[in-house]
Amino acid sequence: MTKRIGIGVVGAGAIGLRGALTHLSQPDAQERVKLAAICDPVPGRAKAAAEKFGVDKAYESYEELLADPAVEIVTICTPIGLHYEQGLQALEAGKHIHFNKTMTTKVSEATDLIEKAAARNLQIVASPGMMLHPVNRRMRRLLLDGSLGQLAWAITGTSAGSGTYHLNEEYRTGNDILTTVNPEWYYKKPGGGPMYDVSVYALHNLTGILGPAKRITAMSGIGIPEHKFRDQTIINEMDDSTTMLLDFGNSFHVIVYTTIAGTITDWLPNVYGTSGAIIGAKFGDVALRNPADRQPHVNDLHINLDESHVYEDIMQLVDLVADGKPTIVTAEHARHVIDIIESGYRAAATGQTQELTTTFQPLTIDELDVAVQI
Known part of the structure; x- marks a missing residue:
């Protein structure tokens, strides 16, 4: 063993x-x-x-x-x-x-x-290793094999995390020491707010599928100034309503929103090209998500447990340390997403478009092990 x-x-x-x-x-x-x-x-x-x-x-x-x-x-x-x-x-x-x-x-x-x-x-x-999900790999393949034609524009976003979600999790609404965890930090600087907490998923999806972005501009503010948790009033310090415009080059621009209401399915982007579009995890009539889809370590013991993607990312590290098996869940990809978030806040504060200074190596078509049946 x-x-x-x-x-x-x-x-x-x-x-x-x-x-x-x-x-x-x-x-x-x-x-x-x-x-x-x-x-x-x-x-x-x-x-x-x-x-x-x-x-x-x-x-x-x-x-x-x-x-x-x-x-x-x-x-x-x-x-x-x-x-x-x-x-x-x-x-x-x-x-x-x-x-x-x-x-x-x-x-x-x-x-x-x-x-x-x-x-x-x-x-x-x-985390999050979003390109371990087969649906994202199929989207990446459609982009690389030319099925979308010239990329025109895209949009992704989320409202999760901006409102009351973290106030009502099962580990916060009980009566013992493991179910009364205070969520105050979600609403405080420097690491709170839905950009770092939830939009990070949408941004890993987006950049994993499209590759690294080049520039960013944004507007941002606080829509809900305070929250109630049990008998405590939490003053919100972190912006919960942010809209960014990312430039990926070749006049291909992407809207990324983090807001207090409304969301696109599963944080996946809608991507529009001159020959076709990915909308709601479908390419035309072709479903890009299959019921049997799993991340590599997520078997029947884990698939119905919450946060199985966290477990997958941990096991990516276990494989790397124990067996030297490389992983696509890299710190360089995470750093690029941090660059987008940090630069987005800076663009909103200054009113000036920001140049992104980081990059990472996205998956090549030879590294994609999933097919798209069109």
């Missing part, structure tokens, strides 16, 4: 419980990984999570988890504004890292982590 990789789960909030522990405690995952440790600063929360999911050690401090020799990789499931500093600490401790979205809030932070990981021969996988 292959050696099991020891995982440390950083944070016992909604994503740590739902996206990491629920999946990693399943029997098939346990053949590959060992839940070595979990940490959370709320007294008793890590212990309760460890008891529920069979984690070996529970700590109240991140430093204790990093000092645990059984922990080989960490999945960082904490508020996004903490990711950069916690990533630095993990690399200094010699740990490989899976970042839940978004990896950082700034391009400079992402670059620093990428460079430090390379210097230490450590691996980073940064």
Whole structure:
């Protein structure tokens, strides 16, 4: 049997419980990984999570988890504004890292982590790995094989995360220590707001299918100034209504919206070309999503559990560390999406179009292992 990789789960909030522990405690995952440790600063929360999911050690401090020799990789499931500093600490401790979205809030932070990981021969996988979904790979194939003709324009967006979604999750509406997790950070600087939390999915879809963008302009503001959670009033500091216009070159422009109402299906883009269009995961009458579609590690044990994509990204890191198997879920792609978000906010604040400074290598047609039956 292959050696099991020891995982440390950083944070016992909604994503740590739902996206990491629920999946990693399943029997098939346990053949590959060992839940070595979990940490959370709320007294008793890590212990309760460890008891529920069979984690070996529970700590109240991140430093204790990093000092645990059984922990080989960490999945960082904490508020996004903490990711950069916690990533630095993990690399200094010699740990490989899976970042839940978004990896950082700034391009400079992402670059620093990428460079430090390379210097230490450590691996980073940064969610969300949207191009692992077959539907996105089929969309990419249609673009590359010329089925769309010359690209004209596209649109994608979301309203999820802008309103009350995070106030009503199952891990926030109960009565015990694991179901009373406070969502205040979602509405606070520097890592809150729906751009970093939810639009990151739409942007990974978009750029994974179309490739890297070149320039951006935007308008942005706060539509809902405060939220209620139990008996607490949360003042919203982060913009929840943002519309961006991205330039991909060759006069091909894309609208990306993050707003308090209305959304396009599953954060997938509608892409219009001179020879055809992808609309609602269909190319004409051809469905681009199949009922049997799965990400590589998402079998019947995982498909009906929430956040199976998080589990998939963690297992991409496990395969990379254990077997040296390359992954398309790269920190460079995540950095480019961070560039779009950071530059979009800057464009909105200044009224000036911003040049994007990062890029990544999108999938080539030879790397696409799914066919489109037209």
